[in-house]
Amino acid sequence: MKEKEYMESREQRCQRLMLFAIDKVENHDLSESGVREALISDLYAAHELCDNPELDAQLNNLWNNLIYRSDEYVGREDMLVEELRMILEKMQAEE
Numbered sequence: 001m002k003e004k005e006y007m008e009s010r011e012q013r014c015q016r017l018m019l020f021a022i023d024k025v026e027n028h029d030l031s032e033s034g035v036r037e038a039l040i041s042d043l044y045a046a047h048e049l050c051d052n053p054e055l056d057a058q059l060n061n062l063w064n065n066l067i068y069r070s071d072e073y074v075g076r077e078d079m080l081v082e083e084l085r086m087i088l089e090k091m092q093a094e095e
Contacts, residue, residue, distance in 0.1 A: 010049045011051070011091065011095070013045075014046045017043075018042075018084060019088070021039055021042040024042065030070070030073055031074045036070045040066050043059055043063040044063055047060050055090055062083065
């Protein structure tokens, strides 16, 4: 039973981090380096907690893109939010 609780806890923490990431994109200025760093940190932590290989790969790709090409997302926050929500919805559908 403990393993099941642990796995559910991982899923919940991952989803919570995804919600934090969405909030940052929607409510903060991505042109500020501190906001981008916090977003990248949330996505890395979510990636580490994600047990679904497909979703983990999506998070890893997004995380890498934000590290190396984060300026490309400035002004395109709606697209980023849509991608994050799509990943989160897939996570929630697995429950």
